[in-house]
Amino acid sequence: MYCLGKKLRFSLFGKSHGPCVGGILEGIPAGFRLDEAAVAAAMARRRPTSGIGTDRVEADRVEFVQGLRHSVTDGTPLLMIIRNQNVRDDGRYLTFAATPRPGHADLPALLKFPGFDIRGGGQFSGRLTAPIVAAGAVAAQLLAEDNIRIAAFCRSIGPVADPAPRTFAEAQGSTAFASRACNTELDREMQDCIKAARADGDSTGGVVECLIEGLPIGFGGIWFESLDAELAAAVFAIPACKGVEFGKGFAITEMRGSESNDDYRMQDGRIVTESNNMGGIVGGMADGAPVVFRAAFKPTPSIAKPQDTVNLQTAENAELQVKGRHDPCIAPRAAAVVEAVTALVIADQAARGF
Ligand SMILES: Cc1cc2nc3c(=O)[nH]c(=O)nc-3n(C[C@H](O)[C@H](O)[C@H](O)COP(=O)(O)O)c2cc1C
Numbered sequence: 001m002y003c004l005g006k007k008l009r010f011s012l013f014g015k016s017h018g019p020c021v022g023g024i025l026e027g028i029p030a031g032f033r034l035d036e037a038a039v040a041a042a043m044a045r046r047r048p049t050s051g052i053g054t055d056r057v058e059a060d061r062v063e064f065v066q067g068l069r070h071s072v073t074d075g076t077p078l079l080m081i082i083r084n085q086n087v088r089d090d091g092r093y094l095t096f097a098a099t100p101r102p103g104h105a106d107l108p109a110l111l112k113f114p115g116f117d118i119r120g121g122g123q124f125s126g127r128l129t130a131p132i133v134a135a136g137a138v139a140a141q142l143l144a145e146d147n148i149r150i151a152a153f154c155r156s157i158g159p160v161a162d163p164a165p166r167t168f169a170e171a172q173g174s175t176a177f178a179s180r181a182c183n184t185e186l187d188r189e190m191q192d193c194i195k196a197a198r199a200d201g202d203s204t205g206g207v208v209e210c211l212i213e214g215l216p217i218g219f220g221g222i223w224f225e226s227l228d229a230e231l232a233a234a235v236f237a238i239p240a241c242k243g244v245e246f247g248k249g250f251a252i253t254e255m256r257g258s259e260s261n262d263d264y265r266m267q268d269g270r271i272v273t274e275s276n277n278m279g280g281i282v283g284g285m286a287d288g289a290p291v292v293f294r295a296a297f298k299p300t301p302s303i304a305k306p307q308d309t310v311n312l313q314t315a316e317n318a319e320l321q322v323k324g325r326h327d328p329c330i331a332p333r334a335a336a337v338v339e340a341v342t343a344l345v346i347a348d349q350a351a352r353g354f
Helices: 036-046 092-098 106-112 119-124 126-144 168-176 184-199 227-236 249-254 331-351
Strands: 002-004 009-014 020-026 063-066 078-083 149-157 206-213 241-246 264-267 270-273 291-297 307-311 316-320
Touching (some): 009 126, 020 126, 036 331, 119 126, 126 149, 149 168, 149 184, 149 331, 168 206, 227 331, 241 249, 291 331
Antiparallel strands (some): 002 009, 009 020, 020 078
């Protein structure tokens, strides 16, 4: 199993073409009433949309096998499974065992794990993000009790970028749009960009931005347990994530300290920052401003266009054309996954008393 967190501990298991994917969440207090409809709503936000997502659409019903009785936690580990029902096992994936897909995990996984089940990408499949979203939805409900809220949206898809600063409400509103853009016009442009890539037998990347509200000043750890370090590690674990930046991110290097420092002011008896270049975190701890970070998702590796690869059986150069069902862009679906790992990290840090 693959584990995240120390006190609120999440363990992930499964593979694309196995009977199910699932997770175990340890450390939830007994007597917590879980809103199962809210979990189902989070699962729906991860579901692919026709035209801009894979044709592999799953029911994604979360089964709480143990740890929950009449929607109330009993204090034992919460075991969640999601059955893999829409599995196509027509041998297409076996091609990749001989000719691994560039950009995907095939080559290192085949060489590293004897007997690797390459169908659907095995344990490297985006399918494993389903239980992450389920567990994240549970963690988000724990955080809501402390008025801590998380929302993500698509800041860009390919060259289509949203230039405006976005409020928490706008980020939340992105759930109304298939591309996870913040408004109708951007949604149309982002969807067009994804459809154009797919029509070319290609794929495109995108940037997901995530906002966290309600963290008290000082929330977080230090050094290797710092809030930004743990968030970045968890977000980087999402398949296809290639970069994470907080606040102004890499662009902060172009500023002077006099511009980049977020000056403090008193406002209605509260300490506030005048700007948010740090993304709400200094010294690994919340500084009272909303936490803002962005995650870059690469173009989907599986593309219909011919690509150069090698044939592992003949040790010769080869050409590969990927067939099968794939997302032409990962970012819109990844927004729900970014929200989920963020909730798991924050809830774990909260459980550790940070
Ligand atoms: C929600 C989600 C859906 C994904 N769908 C696909 C897909 O349809 N086809 C594909 O080749 N990769 C897909 N990926 C990405 C691969 O899983 C990922 O690129 C691969 O495991 C290699 O890992 P890396 O990109 O982090 O190096 C998806 C990722 C996520 C998060």
